[in-house]
Amino acid sequence: MNDKYFIDTDIFIASFNSKKPTKQRTAVSLIERALRTSSGVISYQVLQEFLNVATRHFPTPMLHVDCQRYLNNVLEPLCEVYTNIELYHSALDIMDKLKYPYYDSLVIAAALRVDCKYLFSVNMVHKQKIENTIIFNPFL
Numbered sequence: 347m348n349d350k351y352f353i354d355t356d357i358f359i360a361s362f363n364s365k366k367p368t369k370q371r372t373a374v375s376l377i378e379r380a381l382r383t384s385s386g387v388i389s390y391q392v393l394q395e396f397l398n399v400a401t402r403h404f405p406t407p408m409l410h411v412d413c414q415r416y417l418n419n420v421l422e423p424l425c426e427v428y429t430n431i432e433l434y435h436s437a438l439d440i441m442d443k444l445k446y447p448y449y450d451s452l453v454i455a456a457a458l459r460v461d462c463k464y465l466f467s468v469n470m471v472h473k474q475k476i477e478n479t480i481i482f483n484p485f486l
Contacts, residue, residue, distance in 0.1 A: 350385050352389075352464070353388055354467035355396050356469060357484065381424065388421065389425065426460050453467065454470075454481075458476065
């Protein structure tokens with residue numbers, strides 16, 4: 347797959363979950379491919395959500411130094427979408443039209459903004475097409 351794709355926060359979280367090794371391998375593979383091919387992207391929101399979960403909700407929270415390293419080597423190279431008022435308006439429109447929660451709508455708006463063919467997430471309707479983006483749960 348060489349098409350641009352968006353990776354939602356839950357994929358990054360799964361990449362650290364050794365209690366579910368099959369999902370972990372799938373998530374790690376998706377992230378590694380994103381970095382290797384420069385075809386995967388995230389938004390500032392995914393970056394923020396991941397760091398919050400990693401430092402507060404992981405069974406063993408990530409240390410500051412490990413967060414800095416992951417931010418520099420993984421999250422920052424993938425981050426292409428930053429907030430602005432238009433993104434918020436788009437998210438509200440998506441929320442109203444598709445009935446997704448606001449933060450999921452914000453992820454969808456970010457994926458649409460950078461013309462991603464796929465949006466990898468476990469929280470949304472698998473194989474739903476929104477404009478030119480297809481939501482895909484990589485764990486099914």
